[in-house]
Amino acid sequence: MDIYKRIEIVCRNIPYGKAATYGQIALLCGKPRNARQVGYALSRGRLGEEIPAHRIVNARGILSGAASFDVYDLQKRLLEAEGVEVRDTEDGWQVDLKKDGWNHTLEDALRFREIFEEKGI
DNA sequence: GCACTGACGCGGG
DNA sequence: TCCCGCGCCAGTG
Numbered sequence: 801m802d803i804y805k806r807i808e809i810v811c812r813n814i815p816y817g818k819a820a821t822y823g824q825i826a827l828l829c830g831k832p833r834n835a836r837q838v839g840y841a842l843s844r845g846r847l848g849e850e851i852p853a854h855r856i857v858n859a860r861g862i863l864s865g866a867a868s869f870d871v872y873d874l875q876k877r878l879l880e881a882e883g884v885e886v887r888d889t890e891d892g893w894q895v896d897l898k899k900d901g902w903n904h905t906l907e908d909a910l911r912f913r914e915i916f917e918e919k920g921i
Numbered sequence: 922g923c924a925c926t927g928a929c930g931c932g933g934g
Numbered sequence: 935t936c937c938c939g940c941g942c943c944a945g946t947g
Binding site for chain 1: 941942943944945
């Protein structure tokens with residue numbers, strides 16, 4: 801399914817020091833209802849090691865995929881290493897999307913659409 | 922084909 | 935605002 805190729809491209813382009821949501825990635829893939837597939841693609845490292853999977857959090861900013869990393873607190877530490885503040889809440893580790901969320905532009909969305917078009921995916 | 926699952930998200934109360 | 939229910943859809947057995 802080429803949605804996974806799209807997911808990989810978008811994830812590779814999340815800016816350093818920013819966090820993106822599953823729904824946001826799905827939207828940029830042109831598949832707004834496929835947020836679950838974003839999580840599936842990232843789980844168990846299906847897209848490879850060089851994908852910045854640690855920058856993906858859920859709509860509330862919770863690091864809902866932290867358990868899938870090799871080390872229990874790896875996602876948290878990778879984010880902190882990029883200057884992203886990670887709070888410890890009763891619902892789990894959480895980032896402030898207002899402050900550290902990726903505010904992608906319309907141009908970003910159009911650019912991805914072009915790339916998908918070029919690659920025929 | 923069927924049923925169930927999951928790193929999800931939204932709308933209504 | 936905070937829960938909760940429901941919709942979503944590709945994988946898997």
